[in-house]
Amino acid sequence: MNGTPRALNRVLLFIIGVKLLAVGLLLLLLATVPAVATWWHGWSAAAWARTEELFRDTRFPGREESWLWIVAGLVLVAIIVAMIAWVSQQGKGRANFLVSSDDDSDVDGQVRIGGGVAEQALRAALSERTDLASASVATLEVKGKPGLRIRIQPRQGVAPHVLAAEVSQLLEALDLVIGQKTPVLVHMVSGARSRFTRAERVR
Amino acid sequence: MTQDQETQNVNAVDSGASPVAGEDPEMARILRRETHSSRAGAATIAAVLVIVLCVYALLESGVRAVGQPPWLIDPSTAAERVIALPAGISPLLLGASGAVIAMVGLFFLLHAVLPGRRARHLLRDPRTAVVVDDEVLASALARRARTAANVTQEQVMVVVSRQLVVVNVRPTSGSRVSEEAVRSAVQAELEEMSPVPMPSVRVNLAPSGVIGA
Numbered sequence: 001m002n003g004t005p006r007a008l009n010r011v012l013l014f015i016i017g018v019k020l021l022a023v024g025l026l027l028l029l030l031a032t033v034p035a036v037a038t039w040w041h042g043w044s045a046a047a048w049a050r051t052e053e054l055f056r057d058t059r060f061p062g063r064e065e066s067w068l069w070i071v072a073g074l075v076l077v078a079i080i081v082a083m084i085a086w087v088s089q090q091g092k093g094r095a096n097f098l099v100s101s102d103d104d105s106d107v108d109g110q111v112r113i114g115g116g117v118a119e120q121a122l123r124a125a126l127s128e129r130t131d132l133a134s135a136s137v138a139t140l141e142v143k144g145k146p147g148l149r150i151r152i153q154p155r156q157g158v159a160p161h162v163l164a165a166e167v168s169q170l171l172e173a174l175d176l177v178i179g180q181k182t183p184v185l186v187h188m189v190s191g192a193r194s195r196f197t198r199a200e201r202v203r
Numbered sequence: 204m205t206q207d208q209e210t211q212n213v214n215a216v217d218s219g220a221s222p223v224a225g226e227d228p229e230m231a232r233i234l235r236r237e238t239h240s241s242r243a244g245a246a247t248i249a250a251v252l253v254i255v256l257c258v259y260a261l262l263e264s265g266v267r268a269v270g271q272p273p274w275l276i277d278p279s280t281a282a283e284r285v286i287a288l289p290a291g292i293s294p295l296l297l298g299a300s301g302a303v304i305a306m307v308g309l310f311f312l313l314h315a316v317l318p319g320r321r322a323r324h325l326l327r328d329p330r331t332a333v334v335v336d337d338e339v340l341a342s343a344l345a346r347r348a349r350t351a352a353n354v355t356q357e358q359v360m361v362v363v364s365r366q367l368v369v370v371n372v373r374p375t376s377g378s379r380v381s382e383e384a385v386r387s388a389v390q391a392e393l394e395e396m397s398p399v400p401m402p403s404v405r406v407n408l409a410p411s412g413v414i415g416a
Contacts, residue, residue: 004241010315013242016249017312024305030289031298037289044286052279069268076261083250083257090243142233157346160335161326161396168330184331185233190338 002140003093012086095141098148098182115139118148118174118182125170126150131158133193147183153194160188230332237334240319249311320365324398337363340398344368344389348406351388352380358413361389368393368402376412 029036055066099113119137126135133153140149154163167186175181263278273280289297324340326333345361348370352359360371370389374380386406393404 002241004243006236006239006241009242009246013245013249013311014315016253017308017310017315020308021305021312022308024301024303024308027288027301028298028305029301031294031301040288041286048282048286051282069264072264073261073268076257076264080254080257080261083254087247087250090241090247143229147233154339156342158339159343159392159396160333160339164326164328164331164333164335168328171330183230183233185237186328186331186333187237188333188335188339190336190342194339194342 002091003089004091005089008086008089093141095139095146098139098146099178099180100146113178115146115148118178121174121177122148122150122170126152126167131155131163133191142183145183147185149185149187151187151189153189153191155194163188234325234332234334237332238321238323238325240321242314242319245311245314322364324363324365324400324402327397327399335398340396341368343396344370344392347392348372348385348389351385353378354380354413363402365400366402368404370404370406371409372406373409374412376414378412380408382406382408 026036026040030040055068058066058068060067095115097112098115098118099111101111115138119139122137123135126132126137129135131154133155135150135152138149138151140147150167152163152167154160164186171184259275262274263276266273267278276284284291322337323334324337326335341361341363344363345356345359348361349356349359352372352374354372354375358373358375362369362371368389370385372380372385385408386404389404389406393402
């Protein structure tokens with residue numbers, strides 16, 4: 001439900017994966033097939049000679065070093081910044097407000113309801129239940145609109161459809177309080193706490 | 204089949220029945236995202252790998268640009284060594300490192316290409332989008348199977364996959380367990396839940412019983 005850029009993840013992982021796979025296979029072939037080694041010597045030596053030529057042509061006037069090193073450094077910095085930007089995109093999408101709108105009345109001003117209202121109300125209602133090992137509520141932004149993600153960990157043996165129906169009732173009450181329908185995702189997870197604690201036997 | 208087509212199929216199948224996720228059509232997108240991996244973990248690993256390589260290359264090229272001695276290896280020496288391959292290194296080491304790099308590449312490539320479906324089912328609900336981990340379904344079904352077979356919790360194991368529910372029951376020695384009763388109980392519970400996609404049920408009764416349970 002968060003804003004992780006999934007298509008971008010796929011594309012970049014594909015590019016990086018293909019490159020690493022190609023390098024690895026080349027090393028493997030170099031180690032095992034002699035014919036590949038002779039081809040590699042010819043090809044890479046020619047390529048390196050061209051590169052050295054380029055470096056010689058781009059020297060600072062009167063100095064040993066080529067300014068291509070600085071260009072290479074700038075390119076590397078750009079790649080690093082892009083990678084950091086990519087990582088920071090993972091799992092983003094928290095929202096602060098559940099409602100943030102001008103109403104149609106004559107009174108000036110805006111109505112804003114923080115996400116904490118729904119989060120705390122739902123968490124308080126869910127924490128009373130004995131059939132849940134844990135519950136967490138987060139407000140996230142879905143395509144620019146706020147939505148709620150409820151993550152609950154039922155104890156062993158709890159019927160998920162009954163639980164879903166009861167959480168639904170809670171949400172209908174919340175809709176009435178807030179005055180608008182918020183999209184809600186209920187996610188029932190399993191984890192160590194539900195696996196190793198007592199099973200729910202009586203309801 | 205892409206993820207979008209899949210979701211469309213789910214919606215087409217359900218058009219007659221009650222909606223999977225409320226009246227909001229945007230929920231279909233959320234549900235598709237929740238039942239498929241975001242690959243955030245693999246993406247972070249790949250990014251860190253690239254950053255480490257780039258920082259090292261930046262260090263060496265920076266040192267070279269200002270005319271200082273190299274830290275680990277001079278770029279041009281490194282290039283000459285690479286050109287000289289496979290000489291200068293034992294073929295075993297070269298082949299092994301090549302295999303490791305190829306495996307890492309394959310790991311990223313498969314993450315990018317495979318559908319990345321998560322072990323989760325959807326439940327029908329008029330108000331909310333409900334996504335349930337398969338383990339939660341399994342523990343609810345195990346509880347029902349346990350009461351139907353009249354055995355203890357340890358004697359039942361349920362495995363839920365996308366299209367199939369396998370119920371393994373080890374009966375108590377000396378008491379008969381009806382396979383049909385277990386199957387119908389689990390089937391009834393499953394129909395009450397009505398997960399999407401609906402799996403079929405298979406019951407395995409162990410030929411040997413458990414003593415003293």
